[in-house]
Amino acid sequence: MSIDPSSIPNFGGRPANEPPAGPPGGGVIRPDQDLVKQLLDQMELKYVVDDEGDLAAPWEDFRTYFMFRGEGEQEVFAVRTFYDRPYSLDDKGRLLEVIDGWNRQTLWPKVYTHTHDDGTVRLIGEAQLLLGLGVGLEHFVSSTVSWVRASIDFDKWVVEQLGLEQDAEEGDEPGE
Template sequence: MSIDPSSIPNFGGQPEPQPQGPTGPVIPDQDLVKQLLDQMELKYVVDEEGDLAAPWEQFRTYFMFRGEGDQQVYSVRTFYDRPHAIEDKPQLLESVDDWNRRTLWPKVYTHTHDDGTVRLIGEAQMLIGQGVGLEHFVSSTVSWVRAAIEFDRWLVEQLGLEKEINDTGEPGEEE
């Protein structure tokens, strides 16, 4: 399987994906995702559990394969690192519900840690055990990554976190 590098989408003005490769169904794997991330010029690491992750400043997106045979699932899961206070959970849930009603992906939910902080997780999944079209796989992965980035921007705007982000700027910066 091969993806034409000139076809990877718009993180910097590149055209929409038009992968070249098999015309029939393929069973995607981690190597295909690595190739796609390379062509999208996104940095990635493989964690201690063997999962592929692309880190951003405020979140990490994992590209995971789970299950076997016909039940194998490809999951793109984003862990948003910004902690929220437990007192803010009702407002957070209201915002997340609004996002989930308006968009197809990622579906976002909360996770409350033992220390009382609340963090968000976004997720999109695709059943791949029977195989999928390469173009569908590439365009879905790209769309899911874009949406994960867009969700973070949207949440910052919805919750008024721009001030919080600006307040943590470098010393000497004007606010």
């Protein structure tokens, strides 16, 4: 299977009166890591394969992983972003207020906190797609692209909400 580059959504680049690019349909597929690699290549995103075999696209302040978990009808494709900016336990109440606002206003990624053994709090964003018996190629591509864009947007948004602008410098370019 192959991804038609014109089927990758262009957020903000298409005039409102222009129809979406890409062929209709696309058929039902069983996505795999090779398809995700092809999509990341077409999006011009750098990626690595980690020790567990998962794909990860690194940005300056976060890493986005593309993972397949489970088998058969229970298989799930997850896009999980680990935000590297550390917070203290004292910050956790404010963080929860901020990310609750994000989770109410948006569909993805759903963001939560993770407290490490050393007391450091970090944010994690996640979106999942049940693959079941297969998914439409266009749906898979548009969902994955949307989730990547939303992960980037969340990082910018949380920086604004918490007044961390001085820490953020062009954090939307992968591989920096």
